Amino acid sequence: MTTSRLIQFVVAPGVLLAVACTPTETVPAARFPAPEGYITGVVQSAQGPEAGVWVIAETEDLPTKFVKIVVTDDDGRFMLPELPDAGYAVWVRGYGLVDSEPLEMRPTADPVTLQATNAATPEKAAKVYPGDYWLSLMAPPDESLFPGTGDDGNGMGTRMLSQAHWLDSLKSDCNFCHQLGSRQTRTVDHVFEAKPELTTHKEAWEWRLGTGVRGNQMYNVLRIQGMDASLDVYADWTERIAAGELPPAPPRPQGIERNLVLTLWD
Incomplete structure (x- = not known):
């Protein structure tokens, strides 16, 4: 595409720059044009029809793992756009559903039914609910425990001045x-499998917060929060679940x- 005359202004503090484009200059095409393949269906x-569920297409046929995610409309319809030519595992996830078995397919003009x-x-x-929903079941230390008085007091860390401080940590x-x-x-469960000598959730939490390459840091955070009182909170959470x-x-x-269209190069 040509343009008769284009003037662009670049403004910086105290600077005004005008650049004139000659009539022979062209607007460059995209260096990497979007692929034209798609998969559509219901x-x-x-x-x-299932409205508001995610349709996920994944492939490892490309130089890096590629994932495309869209959401179905009111009639359960979907379109996975701009798919590079490859074989895809296509499956469905949605609240109230169990994850569907992936189907192998390639971009096609023929609609599919999932x-x-x-x-x-x-x-x-509930297995596919977001982590935040599960985290919402955690009951933080009661406000009466703040400010913390330490291991020899109420078990809450002395730097925890309020419940908000603990939640921020x-x-x-x-x-x-x-x-x-x-x-x-x-x-x-995986802690009990690794350490069968542990018998309570509180013991399991204390053990796992002190393990791994960041175990010392996690254990230090636990001490700052208040070891005894915080372990009670974590244990109560996993016990109820x-x-x-x-x-x-x-x-x-x-x-x-x-309207979400999500593309991931993983």
């Missing part, structure tokens, strides 16, 4: 590196949220 379960399965129990549905010192509420953090307590079901994407 997601259905035994209850009919079968979704409704979760048989609330427990199965949980977010900035713990959740900064770990997705609290993920399966590995909301359970201690182990006993079957579930977070509330999150809503599915609505409205403009369904």
Whole structure:
């Protein structure tokens, strides 16, 4: 495409620069044009079309792992756009569903129907809830424990002046590196498997917070928070989850949220 005359202004503090483009100059094309492949279709379960669920296409046929994610519309329809030519594992995830078995396919003009399965129990549905929903079940130390009086007092760290201080430590010192509420953090089953001599959740938490390449740092955070009182909080959280307590079901994407198109080069 040519342009008769284009003047661009670049403004910096105290500087005004005008650049004139001659009529013969052209606007360059994109160096890497978007691929034209796509997969389109509908997601259905035994209850009919599934609105507001994620359709995920993944491939390792390219130089790096490639993932494309979209959300179905009110009628369960979807389109995975701009797919490089490759073989994809395509599957469905949605609240109230269990993850579907991946189907192998390539970009095609022919629409496909993806079968979704409704979760048989609330427990199965909750497996795909975001970690934050599981974390919401954690009951922080009672406000009456603040300010902390230390190991010889109420078990709360003396630097914990209020419940807000403790929650800030949980977010900035713990959740900064770990997705609290993920399966590995909301359970201690793997700890009991590794250390069968441990018998309580409180013991399991103390052991795992002192292990690994950052064990010393995590244990130090635990001491600052207040070891005894904080271990009680973490143990209570995982004990209740182990006993079957579930977070509330999150809503599915609505409205403009369904316009999401996510591309990941992993």
